[in-house]
Amino acid sequence: MITFHTVPDAFSPAECSHLIEVARAAPAADAGLVRATTEHNLRRADLVWLDDLPDTDWVMERLIALVARANREVFDFDLTDFAESPQIARYGAEREGHFTWHSDIGEGRLAARRKLTLVTQLSDPGAYQGGTLEVWMNSNLATAPLEPGTAVLFPSFALHRVTPVTEGERFSFTVWAHGAPFR
Numbered sequence: 001m002i003t004f005h006t007v008p009d010a011f012s013p014a015e016c017s018h019l020i021e022v023a024r025a026a027p028a029a030d031a032g033l034v035r036a037t038t039e040h041n042l043r044r045a046d047l048v049w050l051d052d053l054p055d056t057d058w059v060m061e062r063l064i065a066l067v068a069r070a071n072r073e074v075f076d077f078d079l080t081d082f083a084e085s086p087q088i089a090r091y092g093a094e095r096e097g098h099f100t101w102h103s104d105i106g107e108g109r110l111a112a113r114r115k116l117t118l119v120t121q122l123s124d125p126g127a128y129q130g131g132t133l134e135v136w137m138n139s140n141l142a143t144a145p146l147e148p149g150t151a152v153l154f155p156s157f158a159l160h161r162v163t164p165v166t167e168g169e170r171f172s173f174t175v176w177a178h179g180a181p182f183r
Contacts, residue, residue, distance in 0.1 A: 003142040003154065004135050005074045010066055010151035016122040017148075020171045022056065023048045023088040043099045045162075046092070050173065051085035060086065060175075067118055067177045070153045077115045077155075079177045084110055086175035088122070091131050091165045098164040101136070104156040104176060114156040116177040121150050128168030135160040157182065 011019075028046035050056050063086065071079055091097025104114045119133060125146035133144035137158040144152045154160065156176060 007151040011149035046090045049085040079179045083178045088173040092169040096164040099162040113178040114176040122171040128170045131165040131170035132163045
């Protein structure tokens with residue numbers, strides 16, 4: 001199995017900039033973990049949920065098409081729905097925004113059904129230092145591309161992290177495709 005699958009130009013640079021501006025204008029919440037817990041040693045980021053942002057329905061339509069195609073061509077998972085809103089994350093240098101090694105499958109009702117994770121880079125790589133998305137699967141460590149609009153898809157059970165942002169700020173958004181739990 002591959003470490004991850006990339007879709008270059010899933011979103012245009014203008015669309016990425018627009019999503020960053022919409023996210024900046026929205027009230028952000030401190031990023032938590034499964035079951036509404038917060039642990040800043042594990043994750044430091046600010047989140048907004050796409051469902052709460054105006055005029056963003058088009059994003060989910062695009063994500064559904066991206067996931068359907070990648071799943072058909074690469075993963076072949078039994079996917080049934082998108083049970084959670086996509087989240088836009090802001091990792092800022094002022095608090096060394098990061099997310100340590102983790103998988104997206106968890107004990108929560110929805111997290112237990114996550115099968116495929118999609119992360120899309122929104123920020124220009126010159127806007128920040130650090131903040132690298134790394135995926136570790138099958139003893140292979142891979143670094144996600146930094147080009148704005150690039151979507152990266154990987155099994156939700158894969159270990160991954162976002163290294164601390166040391167300068168500037170990194171924006172990305174994440175969505176999970178769900179299905180019956182893996183057996």
